[in-house]
Amino acid sequence: MNEKTSTSYWELESTLRDQFVHREVSREINSVLWIQIFAIVAINSCLTVADVILGIPELRSINLFIRGSTILAAVVIFPILRDKPLLHRNAIFMICQIFGIGFSYSVHQKHALNLPLNGYLSEYILIIQMMLIIGFCPFTQKKHLLSLAGIYLLVVLWAVSPVIATHALFVVLAGCSFYISVTIRVLYLNFLERLHGIDYDLRARMLPPILVRNTLDRPRGFLIDAVKMSSTGILCITSDWHHFKDAFKLHDEQTIAKLMSDYYDECVTLLHEKFDGGDCALDWMGDDVLIYIPYNTQDDQETETKTLAAVNFALDLVQIRKRHFAHLSVPSGIDVAISLGRANYGLSGTSNSRRMIAFGYPVSLARGLQHHIKICSELTNDNTDRIAMTNDIRNILSNGHDPTLQSLNLVSIKPDQFLKNMQVTEYFVHLPT
Amino acid sequence: MIQKLKNYIIPKTHQSGFRISDSKVGTSYIFAAQQHAWREASETARHCWIVFLLCGLIGSTTLYFLDLKVYGFDVFQIVFALIGILFLNTKNAIEILSRHNFSGWLVFALVAIFGQLSSINLSLYKSGEISLTAGTGLILFSIIGSIVNPGPGIYIKILAVFAVTGSLFVTRHSKFQVPFSLLVLTTVISGLIWKHIFLSIVNTSARSSLAMRITKAPANTAASQMDSNEDLDRFAISSRKTAIIIVKWSNFANVSHDLRPSDLDKLLKIYFAAVDKLLMVNIPSGAWFADVIQHEVHIYIFEEPTDEHPAVLAFKFAKDLLKEKNSSGQFSSMGHLDIGLAYGSTTSGILGPKAFKKTAAIGTLSQEAISSKALGGSIRQAFGGSDKIIFDFEVAKHLEDQSGILSLTHKDLNPQSTIPEKLVYVFDFDSMKESKS
Structure with missing residues (x-):
């Protein structure tokens, strides 16, 4: 296994994580935008009703503002309702946003000059609300947000220029509101x-990579059934090293x-490559590794393919261990079952x-096999790497289509009592020739 | 649906740190996460509030020099005060109630609120636009509102502030009071919604962060490093005094074969929950990490100044687990439990592949615990009995005051043994039952 492959796997993981986070964040920020839009519509509706009931002609600037922001809300909602890709929607949203802001502000400004008190009031509301909208508009990229904010500030400055002294306070207010909304937005x-990154990491720790990836595009409900304990075909690979603890006597x-x-990183990468993009689970404790590969017991072709891949993986595991630990000068081998x-x-x-x-017969059997060959190795003080397998796996190998596996030197071994209890009458060990 | 999924995929144990939400230990870790969340939220609040404060000062100065009417500024001041109150509540109660320590910014903030509201109140009172009572009420409510405990109480107090604010406007130009009050009300509601959304996300983020760290490191390390961006560096690989517990079901192969998947799932859930609960109860500091390989539970207990000796804690946990197993009918299909204990110095810390890092103990100590546990079958065959705790002298020397511990030699178990001198200490659950009776 070369370094390039290893890096590309983790790069892929990182890319998938970023995609997941981006999608979830976009969804959440959109929901906030919706709240904001509905709040504006609600506020404006209340104000309109109040104006009408109270018959306050001076507040017509607010009515104009209402029209402006309602148009804004409508143009914002319209593209969201259309099921366009997110980035596309954002582009439309940006144009609508600029249009809405420009329209409502210019209409408002025209009347505000004649109505000082309500002008201040509606101007204030307009500025704060528009700033909040900008602050939480669904751009996950800051540069778009800042461009938009820049355009808006120019509009504000242009609009207030005739009465710059009177509006100095509101320019300050607009600046502060914008600063705060951007700060809160960034936070x-x-x-x-962070939250969705942790969500992804937790899933990646608990679930096989293939399941994690499927949830990126498929409904979340898919996971509920997938992680429930169920009876299925399992290929189990276990491994244990000889004299692992001696390594600590010689090295820090x-x-x-x-x-x-590094060794485990490479194992994970290799598993991902061999088994359908990660349709497997890895567990480890110290030097002890357990790998579960689910397969469909009704599908002979799949059983054969995965078994050949498992044996291939076991051979690679031996090589990976050698590559990482050979230079430690500790006499050691690895037992794989x-x-x-x-x-x-x-x-x-x-x-x-x-x-x-995975719990059940194949796991107990793999651990039993591994235990037995380890005892055999210890009794003979033999540090040869060994791969043990049951008769059914050997049969698949002899019928299989992987030519690289035809050269395995398989030796028949008599089982111990534990294995006999599991109805194993003989098993096979690959010994290097 | 989403919550159900979240509970399933990220179970309560991960969401809140532990399964038992009412446990004092569990809640203390949740509290650590909340503290962290409040700290983060208050950073934001402080930041925003200071900007508003500066804005207010600049605005006041501008109005003063321009000699403008203060109506627009009034609006700003009131909204400013309300937003300040909303945000301030994310922090103050914790500081006051937990730390008994006023930070400089808090004092500054309170003085600033008081000063600004007093100036508005005074100017409005002088112009005859409000009554003195309403103005004083506004100030008092604002200050009380800013130091109350965050929680449902704040919403009631905010409504009270709004009521006072509303009464303030009644004395002004009646034409505008209704839309004006509506605006203030919607600002308050908008602020509340924002506060809720923001705090929820900060809280969830802190809890998830704690949950993630707990899958890698002991809970006490995870909780103590909540404010640090570094990845639990305090738990890097090194030699530590550790007690190791290994729990094994003697007949698990049969159990997993005989039970239906759903029943096995249920049994394992109950079993692992019991392990979590007993660890929490026996080791309140959280200086432990429980890993599982198959049905075998490996627990590492680390030294912590506030705890008892790790070997004593390991024995207590093992005894309680046997008690729990035998007192509950839910474990009837479980067979015997063999628990191996070991204590000593071992290499431990966080290691593993990038995405699967976790606390592990690597060295000869684990092997000793495994060997002890493996003797369970032979001891049962030779002397009978049921569930057993088995350990060596390194553990036994810390358990002198414990009754019911027997010592055996390997020769007692197997006359052909090549290590006859080494003593094995055994605690049998049956002896606990006898001593009780």
Whole structure:
């Protein structure tokens, strides 16, 4: 496994995470925009009714303002109702926003000059509300927001120029309101990004990559059934090293920890490549690794393909370990065991460690096989890497279509009592020739 | 639907840190997350409020020099005060109630509010536009409103402030009072909605952040580093005194084979929840991490000055787990539990692949706990009994005051054993029942 492949996997992960966060943040910021728009419509409706009931002609500037902002709300809602891609909607929104602001402000300004008191009032409301809208408009990119704000400030300055002294206060108000709305917007977006980033990371920790990815485009409800414990075909791969603890006697903890992290990173990358973009779950504790690969027991072709991939993965695992740990000068080998069968598979664990786990015959069998070959290795003080597999896997290998696996040197081994209890009469170990 | 999914995918244990929301320990960690959220929210509030304050000062000065009427400015001042009150409430109560420590900015803010509202009140009173009572009420409510506990109370107080503000306008030009009051009301409502949205997102973000950290590190480390952007660096790999507990079901293979998936799922949920609960109760500091490989639970208890010795805590937890298992009918299909304990120095910390980093103990100590646990079957075969806690001298020497602990040699278990001298200490659940009776 080369470094390039490893990097590209994590890059892909990072890209998917960014996409997920962007989509969720856009959705949330849009919902806030909706609240804002409805609030404006509600406020304006109340004011109109109040004007009519009270018969206050002086407040017609507010009515004009209402018209302006209602038009604004309508043009904003219209493109959102159309199911266009998000970026497209944003582009339309931006034009509408500028139009709405320009229109309502110019109409208002015309009347405000004649009506000082209500002019101040409606001007104030207009500025604050428009600033809030700009602050929470659905642009996740700051540059668009700042461009828009720049245009708006120019409009404000132009509009107030005839009576600049009177309106100095409102220019200050507009500036402060804008500053605050942008600040809150940036903070709000940061919190949203952090929240959805954590959401993605938690899912990525608990679920197989393929499930995480499916939820990016599919309804969230898809996950509920996918993570429920159910009976399914499981290919189980377990691995354990010889003399792992001796490495700590010769090397410092940081070195070993770094090597282990790199080793696991490469395992994850390789799993992703071998099994349909991550249709598998990995669990590890110390040097002990457990991998579960679900498959459809009714589909012989899938069973064969995944089994061949699992054996291939086991061979690569041996190579990865060698590459990362050979230079440590610690005599060690790795025992890998593979088995398959029906098991219960689903989300389980304590508060610290909830993840996809398989329970049942193939898992016990793989661990039993691994335990047995480890005992054999210890008795003979043999540090050869070994890959153990059951008879059904050997049969798939001999019928399989992967020529790289035909050269495996498989030796038949008599099982121990534990394995006999599991109705295993013999199993096979690949020994390097 | 979304909440249901969230509960399922990110269960309560991850959302709030722990499963048992009413546990004192659990709530203390939730409180840590909330504290963090308030700190973040108040940073924003402080920032916004100071900008408004500056705006007010500039506006006042401008109006003074231009000799303009103050109507527009009044509006601004009142809205300014209300927004200040709304935002200030995100922080003050915590400072006052928890820390008993007024920060400089808070004093400054209160003086500023008082000063500004007094000036409005005075000018309006002089012009005969409001009564002295209404003006004083406005000031008092504003100050009380700014220091009340955040929570439902604030909404009531804000409404009270609005009522006073409304009464203020009654004495002014009657033509404008209704639309004017409506505007103030909608501003307040808008502020409340904003406050709610903003605080919700800050709170959820803090809780999720804590939950994420708990999947990597012990809860006390996760909670103590909430304000730090660094990735739990305090728990980097190093040698630590640690007690290790390994819990194994003796007949899990049969259980997983015999039970229906839904029943197995239910049993495991109850079991893992019991493990979480007992850890929380026995180790209140949160200096533990529970990992699972298959049904086997590996628990690491780290030294913490406020806790008892890790070996003692490990034994207490193990005993309580056996009690819980045997007192509840829910675990009847579980078979025997063999619990291996070990204590000593071991390499531990956060490690693993990028997306799956977690706390792990790597070294010979885990092997000792595994070996102890593995003796359970042989001991049961030789001497009978039920669930067992098995450990070596390193643990036993801290448990001198515990009764019911037997010591065995490996030769007692297997006459052909090559390590006859090494003592194994066993606590059998049956002995606990006998001592009780």
